[in-house]
Amino acid sequence: MKSYREELWFETKTRRAYLNITAQVDAAVQKSGVREGMVLVNAMHITASVYINDDEAGLLHDYETVLERLAPQDATYRHNDTGEDNGDAHIKRQLMGREVVVAITDGKLDFGPWEQIFYGEFDGRRRKRVLVKVIGE
Amino acid sequence: MKSYREELWFETKTRRAYLNITAQVDAAVQKSGVREGMVLVNAMHITASVYINDDEAGLLHDYETVLERLAPQDATYRHNDTGEDNGDAHIKRQLMGREVVVAITDGKLDFGPWEQIFYGEFDGRRRKRVLVKVIGE
Amino acid sequence: MKSYREELWFETKTRRAYLNITAQVDAAVQKSGVREGMVLVNAMHITASVYINDDEAGLLHDYETVLERLAPQDATYRHNDTGEDNGDAHIKRQLMGREVVVAITDGKLDFGPWEQIFYGEFDGRRRKRVLVKVIGE
Numbered sequence: 196m197k198s199y200r201e202e203l204w205f206e207t208k209t210r211r212a213y214l215n216i217t218a219q220v221d222a223a224v225q226k227s228g229v230r231e232g233m234v235l236v237n238a239m240h241i242t243a244s245v246y247i248n249d250d251e252a253g254l255l256h257d258y259e260t261v262l263e264r265l266a267p268q269d270a271t272y273r274h275n276d277t278g279e280d281n282g283d284a285h286i287k288r289q290l291m292g293r294e295v296v297v298a299i300t301d302g303k304l305d306f307g308p309w310e311q312i313f314y315g316e317f318d319g320r321r322r323k324r325v326l327v328k329v330i331g332e
Numbered sequence: 333m334k335s336y337r338e339e340l341w342f343e344t345k346t347r348r349a350y351l352n353i354t355a356q357v358d359a360a361v362q363k364s365g366v367r368e369g370m371v372l373v374n375a376m377h378i379t380a381s382v383y384i385n386d387d388e389a390g391l392l393h394d395y396e397t398v399l400e401r402l403a404p405q406d407a408t409y410r411h412n413d414t415g416e417d418n419g420d421a422h423i424k425r426q427l428m429g430r431e432v433v434v435a436i437t438d439g440k441l442d443f444g445p446w447e448q449i450f451y452g453e454f455d456g457r458r459r460k461r462v463l464v465k466v467i468g469e
Numbered sequence: 470m471k472s473y474r475e476e477l478w479f480e481t482k483t484r485r486a487y488l489n490i491t492a493q494v495d496a497a498v499q500k501s502g503v504r505e506g507m508v509l510v511n512a513m514h515i516t517a518s519v520y521i522n523d524d525e526a527g528l529l530h531d532y533e534t535v536l537e538r539l540a541p542q543d544a545t546y547r548h549n550d551t552g553e554d555n556g557d558a559h560i561k562r563q564l565m566g567r568e569v570v571v572a573i574t575d576g577k578l579d580f581g582p583w584e585q586i587f588y589g590e591f592d593g594r595r596r597k598r599v600l601v602k603v604i605g606e
Contacts, residue, residue: 196333196470196506196605196606197492197506198506198605198606200335200572200574210541212410215482224345228399230334231333231467232467233370233372233467233507235507235570235571235572237502237570237571237572237583238581239580239582239584240581240582240583241521241522241523241581241584246426246430247378247430247535248378248422248425248426249358249378249422251414252410252414253409253411253413253414253415254409254410254411254419254421254422256410256411257354257409257410257411257419257422257423258423258426260410261402261403261423261582262576265402265535265539266535270529272528273526273527273528273530273531273533273597274523274525274527274528274530274531275527277527278353278513281490282528283433285522285523285528285531286532286535287532288333288522289468289520289522289532289564289565289566290426290427291426291565292426292429292566293521293566293569294373294428294569294570295431296372296431296570297372297374298337298372298434298463298465299373300337300465305337305463305465306376307375307376307377307378307463308377309377309378310378312374315370324581325578326572326581328507328572328574328579329508330505330507330604331335331467332333333470368470368472368604369470369472369604370507370509370568370602370604383563383567384515384567385515385539385559385562385563386515386548386559388551389546389547390546390548390549390550390551390556391546391548391559393547393548394546394547394548394556394559394560395560395563397547398539398540398560402539427563428563429563429566429567432567432568433507433509433511433568433570434509435474435511435600435602436509437474437602438493442474442576442600442602443513444512444513444514444515444598445513445514445599446514446515447513447515452551467604468470468604469470469472
């Protein structure tokens with residue numbers, strides 16, 4: 196069994212951002228040399244997500260609208276009594292998910308026609324990481 | 333390490349549908365010959381989900397109600413400015429999740445008493461796929 | 470390839486509870502002897518979650534508030550026509566997720582600074598299980 200590990204670092208200029216990281220994950224899979232296996236891609240921070248969906252600007256705007264409706268930034272969060280102001284970001288991350296697992300087949304990400312891997316940032320403007328872990332043969 | 337890959341194809345008659353696909357995934361695991369490992373089951377389309385929950389008709393109705401409340405089909409979505417009408421389906425899929433990973437133990441899906449794997453379709457009436465990828469020994 | 474399986478059992482005193490199970494999962498990874506691989510941690514019941522987020526009391530309270538807003542315990546659920554009273558718990562579990570997959574690197578859970586694994590119980594006061602499955606080398 197082969198394994199490979201890589202960290203991707205991000206620092207978004209805005210509090211929230213949605214970054215297509217498919218090319219970086221694909222490059223890590225190539226470096227791993229794994230032809231058949233799985234790759235785990237997860238946020239290493241608890242106010243960010245890794246998820247798979249369409250790379251379409253309107254949709255990213257819709258996520259923003261829905262997440263603000265379900266967990267508004269300016270609502271009251273007990274978590275913010277600690278001095279933090281990111282209670283909403285913890286909730287948004289939970290709704291969007293922490294991680295994806297993608298099959299590797301013939302050395303490639305085994306994707307449907309529109310699948311793209313995104314880093315969803317909900318409390319940005321500082322350096323944060325994503326873990327890419329590949330296992331297989 | 334062994335690996336095995338199979339696609340399951342679906343074409344639902346309704347826009348939304350919830351299909352129990354446990355038997356198909358179990359059959360794929362049998363074909364893989366894997367006795368100890370993991371199986372990844374994911375929607376290959378971005379307006380559909382694979383998730384695990386109860387196979388109970390009332391609950392499927394409740395999902396329908398909750399998802400329509402959280403992301404109504406007839407709400408305004410920027411994504412629909414592209415000419416699509418499935419903005420809601422992208423959101424619903426996100427809330428229900430893309431994938432499940434299930435342990436394989438002694439050659440079987442290692443499940444609790446009520447766990448069943450479902451394909452959740454949120455923009456159906458066309459051919460769409462689920463990927464089953466098995467790795468292990 | 471090595472594999473290892475362990476069940477963790479819980480019986481919460483309250484209907485809903487959020488338990489930090491990181492130490493138990495870490496102990497299972499140690500027992501597995503796996504140095505490079507992945508660990509799957511999933512609820513074996515369909516009214517409970519395994520998720521990763523911060524171990525901060527205010528945040529746990531916020532989850533409670535948000536989940537009760539999105540899927541109130543006292544709302545009407547068709548599922549409850551079966552005689553059950555846990556329709557809300559099926560929905561809450563779905564929003565919080567069933568499982569996490571965590572990378573194992575150098576024999577340890579490969580975590581960011583604040584990541585902690587939680588068992589989220591939404592219909593407790595009875596014995597329920599979490600599955601820990603480790604694969605790797």
